[in-house]
Amino acid sequence: MSDTPGANDNAESVAPASRGSPGDGGATQATGGGRLPAADERDARQTHGPARRPALDEGAPPLIVDVRGVEKIYQTATHEVSALSGVDLTILPGTFIAIMGSSGSGKSTLLHLMGGLTAPTAGRILIENEDLARMSDRARTLFRRRRMGIIFQDYNLLPTLTAAENVALPWTVDGRRMPNEKARVMELLRLVHLEQRADHRPDALSGGEQQRVAIARALLNDPAIILADEPTGNLDSRQSAEIWQLMQRIAREQGRTIVMVTHEAAGGAYADRVVVLRDGRVVGTLEPKGGGDAALVATGYQELAS
Ligand SMILES: Nc1ncnc2c1ncn2[C@@H]1O[C@H](COP(=O)(O)OP(=O)(O)OP(=O)(O)O)[C@@H](O)[C@H]1O
Numbered sequence: 613m614s615d616t617p618g619a620n621d622n623a624e625s626v627a628p629a630s631r632g633s634p635g636d637g638g639a640t641q642a643t644g645g646g647r648l649p650a651a652d653e654r655d656a657r658q659t660h661g662p663a664r665r666p667a668l669d670e671g672a673p674p675l676i677v678d679v680r681g682v683e684k685i686y687q688t689a690t691h692e693v694s695a696l697s698g699v700d701l702t703i704l705p706g707t708f709i710a711i712m713g714s715s716g717s718g719k720s721t722l723l724h725l726m727g728g729l730t731a732p733t734a735g736r737i738l739i740e741n742e743d744l745a746r747m748s749d750r751a752r753t754l755f756r757r758r759r760m761g762i763i764f765q766d767y768n769l770l771p772t773l774t775a776a777e778n779v780a781l782p783w784t785v786d787g788r789r790m791p792n793e794k795a796r797v798m799e800l801l802r803l804v805h806l807e808q809r810a811d812h813r814p815d816a817l818s819g820g821e822q823q824r825v826a827i828a829r830a831l832l833n834d835p836a837i838i839l840a841d842e843p844t845g846n847l848d849s850r851q852s853a854e855i856w857q858l859m860q861r862i863a864r865e866q867g868r869t870i871v872m873v874t875h876e877a878a879g880g881a882y883a884d885r886v887v888v889l890r891d892g893r894v895v896g897t898l899e900p901k902g903g904g905d906a907a908l909v910a911t912g913y914q915e916l917a918s
């Protein structure tokens with residue numbers, strides 16, 4: 613469980629279903645109109661990726677993330693640190709969730725637990741009905757690589773490779789020779805508006821452009837879920853807004869689930885829902901519904917986080 617997420621930790625995926633969720637303690641109620649897509653819309657979207665797994669209860673909307681009673685205690689040489697205590701959170705496919713909270717509130721810990729990079733001390737986390745903590749190391753690594761896209765604050769691009777080679781890296785590392793590799797890489801670079809920069813190395817790209825390459829790479833395997841820990845932490849406000857808009861577009865147009873940790877209300881405002889952590893607990897949620905209302909998020913966040 614201690615393996616570091618790498619460029620190849622990306623994934624094959626799942627189609628979207630709907631937005632909003634009942635019975636989740638307010639974490640992910642209906643957003644974006646809260647409707648379920650029509651059957652033909654679901655079918656059309658499902659052709660985008662591998663078939664969606666059936667929900668445990670066919671009557672309920674399928675959850676992509678189901679966090680129940682999660683506690684995380686870090687054991688150091690001298691003492692225990694309680695990072696999360698009793699977190700419940702459910703997320704439906706196709707939702708863009710922002711996690712906000714002050715430094716040390718447990719945001720990264722929660723994201724790492726979702727990514728199976730560390731195991732909960734108590735409670736359980738299901739990603740597409742799979743409990744990563746109960747998998748073998750190898751199965752967990754493969755699950756992460758094939759079903760998740762992970763984006764880092766510092767982009768994690770290989771400096772000696774071009775943008776296109778960095779996007780293709782998960783397949784290179786996996787030893788996969790895909791006949792459609794060039795077309796797929798260019799499709800992704802077009803999505804992030806970098807098709808003209810395919811042959812450029814990271815040092816010839818701005819921070820925002822490097823992060824867009826990293827996002828394209830995270831999408832290579834058509835992941836169901838993208839986890840991003842402060843992806844705009846090194847970027848100025850204009851570049852940050854481009855990244856948030858891109859993430860919102862990926863969630864809306866491709867139906868992918870995105871969980872993004874951010875410190876910035878302006879970033880949270882692009883999300884469907886903001887989950888606020890304080891001292892390792894979910895203290896509330898905000899519903900900017902992707903409307904970009906940073907003032908609403910800033911005000912609501914101040915009330916919840918302090
Ligand atoms: N490996 C670790 N060993 C011991 N304590 C840890 C470890 N990782 C995190 N912690 C502690 O757990 C708590 C939550 O940390 P976490 O990194 O999840 O916070 P965060 O909300 O992401 O903060 P930041 O905004 O500064 O990134 C903090 O008190 C932190 O010191």
Ligand SMILES: [Mg+2]
Nearest residue numbers: 719720721841
């Ligand atoms: Mg953190």
